[in-house]
Amino acid sequence: xxxxxxxxxxxxxxxxxxxxxxxxxxxxxxxxxxxxxxxxxxxxxxxxxxxxxxxxxxxxxxxxxxxxxxxxxxxxxxxxxxxxxxxxxxxxxxxxxxxxxxxxxxxxxxxxxxxxxxxxxxxxxxxxxxxxxxxxxxxxxxxxxxxxxxxxxxxxxxxxxxxxxxxxxxxxxxxxxxxxxxxxxxxxxxxxxxxxxxxxxxxxxxxxxxxxxxxxxxxxxxxxxxxxxxxxxxxxxxxxxxxxxxxxxxxxxxxxxxxxxxxxxxxxxxxxxxxxxxxxxxxxxxxxxxxxxxxxxxxxxxxxxxxxxxxxxxxxxxxxxxxxxxxxxxx
Amino acid sequence: xxxxxxxxxxxxxxxxxxxxxxxxxxxxxxxxxxxxxxxxxxxxxxxxxxxxxxxxxxxxxxxxxxxxxxxxxxxxxxxxxxxxxxxxxxxxxxxxxxxxxxxxxxxxxxxxxxxxxxxxxxxxxxxxxxxxxxxxxxxxxxxxxxxxxxxxxxxxxxxxxxxxxxxxxxxxxxxxxxxxxxxxxxxxxxxxxxxxxxxxxxxxxxxxxxxxxxxxxxxxxxxxxxxxxxxxxxxxxxxxxxxxxxxxxxxxxxxxxxxxxxxxxxxxxxxxxxxxxxxxxxxxxxx
Numbered sequence: 001x002x003x004x005x006x007x008x009x010x011x012x013x014x015x016x017x018x019x020x021x022x023x024x025x026x027x028x029x030x031x032x033x034x035x036x037x038x039x040x041x042x043x044x045x046x047x048x049x050x051x052x053x054x055x056x057x058x059x060x061x062x063x064x065x066x067x068x069x070x071x072x073x074x075x076x077x078x079x080x081x082x083x084x085x086x087x088x089x090x091x092x093x094x095x096x097x098x099x100x101x102x103x104x105x106x107x108x109x110x111x112x113x114x115x116x117x118x119x120x121x122x123x124x125x126x127x128x129x130x131x132x133x134x135x136x137x138x139x140x141x142x143x144x145x146x147x148x149x150x151x152x153x154x155x156x157x158x159x160x161x162x163x164x165x166x167x168x169x170x171x172x173x174x175x176x177x178x179x180x181x182x183x184x185x186x187x188x189x190x191x192x193x194x195x196x197x198x199x200x201x202x203x204x205x206x207x208x209x210x211x212x213x214x215x216x217x218x219x220x221x222x223x224x225x226x227x228x229x230x231x232x233x234x235x236x237x238x239x240x241x242x243x244x245x246x247x248x249x250x251x252x253x254x255x256x257x258x259x260x261x262x263x264x265x266x267x268x269x270x271x272x273x274x275x276x277x278x279x280x281x282x283x284x285x286x287x288x289x290x291x292x293x294x295x296x297x298x299x300x301x302x303x304x305x306x307x308x309x310x311x312x313x314x315x316x317x318x319x320x321x322x323x324x325x326x327x328x329x330x331x
Numbered sequence: 332x333x334x335x336x337x338x339x340x341x342x343x344x345x346x347x348x349x350x351x352x353x354x355x356x357x358x359x360x361x362x363x364x365x366x367x368x369x370x371x372x373x374x375x376x377x378x379x380x381x382x383x384x385x386x387x388x389x390x391x392x393x394x395x396x397x398x399x400x401x402x403x404x405x406x407x408x409x410x411x412x413x414x415x416x417x418x419x420x421x422x423x424x425x426x427x428x429x430x431x432x433x434x435x436x437x438x439x440x441x442x443x444x445x446x447x448x449x450x451x452x453x454x455x456x457x458x459x460x461x462x463x464x465x466x467x468x469x470x471x472x473x474x475x476x477x478x479x480x481x482x483x484x485x486x487x488x489x490x491x492x493x494x495x496x497x498x499x500x501x502x503x504x505x506x507x508x509x510x511x512x513x514x515x516x517x518x519x520x521x522x523x524x525x526x527x528x529x530x531x532x533x534x535x536x537x538x539x540x541x542x543x544x545x546x547x548x549x550x551x552x553x554x555x556x557x558x559x560x561x562x563x564x565x566x567x568x569x570x571x572x573x574x575x576x577x578x579x580x581x582x583x584x585x586x587x588x589x590x591x592x593x594x595x596x597x598x599x600x601x602x603x604x605x606x607x608x609x610x611x612x613x614x615x616x617x618x
Contacts, residue, residue, distance in 0.1 A: 069613075072581075072605060073567060076569075078567070081384065086560060088568065090567045091615060288384060290561070290565065
């Protein structure tokens with residue numbers, strides 16, 4: 001087709017030096033100077049990674065989902081390695097919102113780190129109560145609403161498996177925050193119709209979506225002949241789930257092309273990050289890969305610029321959803 | 332307390348077999364210079380595109396910061412799974428992606444007291460180096476190394492080199508005294524009125540050592556081997572029920588608050604459980 005590269009791999013432009021590639025991005029109205037974030041639960045509150053790279057130089061830190069009260073987390077074992085991935089059943093161990101504000105968040109603010117606070121709740125009311133504690137913090141990049149943690153006692157408690165429950169949680173958080181703070185709904189791909197869930201959170205006032213959360217999964221210990229994790233099931237993450245994430249991003253971007261999507265699920269390299277951006281993500285988060293390579297967010301940010309430059313993209317924002325254009329043109 | 336860890340590509344300068352284990356010597360800048368006994372490194376396994384994502388943790392067995400290679404560390408690998416088998420099959424000049432030094436080291440007594448080292452299997456890996464430091468401090472040193480069978484006893488040569496007494500135990504009697512390290516520990520402790528026991532090995536052994544130390548009025552410093560995903564304090568998988576200075580039990584990360592703990596702080600009987608008095612356990616309904 002006219003205007004489309006015969007390679008089908010990008011605009012028909014000559015490669016660009018990666019140093020000249022503008023990899024800043026937009027999450028809705030917010031300009032983000034760099035496109036790679038840490039995924040919630042994989043960086044704690046950032047301190048542990050600051051030894052390995054400048055955490056203020058990436059897109060931002062998405063903190064581990066915080067709830068109202070201090071939580072011990074589950075008993076061990078909480079983790080199992082699986083092919084190109086891992087299972088975890090941590091159970092949202094955390095200090096509770098007050099301690100988090102006083103320590104973790106104060107540290108991030110003093111360190112001048114772009115910060116997305118991830119929040120969780122057992123009830124719609126708890127989401128609202130946690131969000132209200134963040135209301136005055138106009139320096140936050142966004143609030144991520146984790147409505148999709150798989151490590152709950154019953155599947156009925158996963159808000160993101162139900163459109164009405166998802167909308168109720170997002171409505172409550174949106175109401176609790178000022179309009180200056182973007183609200184990002186974290187979705188799971190463990191649903192029949194992720195587009196329908198995305199629609200419900202957009203209608204409820206979400207400014208963007210983050211996806212995907214870990215997938216519900218299980219490993220069984222063959223010596224003990226029982227599930228490895230203390231809670232039985234856990235969340236599967238890592239490169240093993242990346243194609244599922246790319247599919248989910250593709251579907252939601254196809255329906256809502258202007259919706260900011262924070263893409264995540266097994267991103268291990270700049271090429272993986274580009275795959276998500278071509279599918280429709282505006283920025284990416286790196287999660288489990290941090291455990292393999294603690295400097296990965298910084299490395300992936302550099303590699304992503306190279307991948308964009310190689311394909312002639314002078315701006316990251318030109319690549320967002322580009323695979324849809326090429327795909328349509330090839331039909 | 333923790334010195335800052337670095338991530339670095341190390342070069343293997345030698346691999347040697349000792350019984351069931353492989354000792355890998357790695358030239359790696361920035362780790363050997365600051366590491367202290369009890370600290371550990373994590374190693375990425377399987378190469379750049381490995382399907383094994385989780386780094387393997389190894390206590391640092393010894394350091395040489397004056398070798399012609401620059402800083403060199405030794406780790407002791409027991410090839411029992413795909414990741415450790417990959418590591419044990421590395422050759423001289425191969426590269427390894429390392430992070431370290433991690434965790435808190437063994438505390439060293441201020442005064443020259445009598446000390447006992449207790450190692451189970453390759454858990455003994457970090458003890459000879461600790462023993463060297465203790466002897467430099469003027470401490471009396473008695474070492475007890477044991478395993479199920481002779482090939483799995485680590486550290487005989489190393490222990491003999493640094494001095495002090497050495498008792499070996501094997502469960503099958505193939506080497507030294509037949510039995511377990513904890514069978515001989517009470518006698519060794521009482522003989523020289525030991526004030527501190529340092530132990531590294533499987534959790535049941537550490538638990539038994541803790542009890543014996545307590546019965547003898549001694550302090551036990553134990554290095555735990557808890558499964559870790561990250562080793563740097565961000566993933567929350569390696570937690571243990573640890574009693575803090577206010578008497579409150581918290582699920583505590585063994586990678587950054589340990590791996591060495593005062594055994595009196597560790598609730599061994601509650602490992603892999605969630606006792607209701609653990610801080611935050613009451614909030615564990617729902618998520």
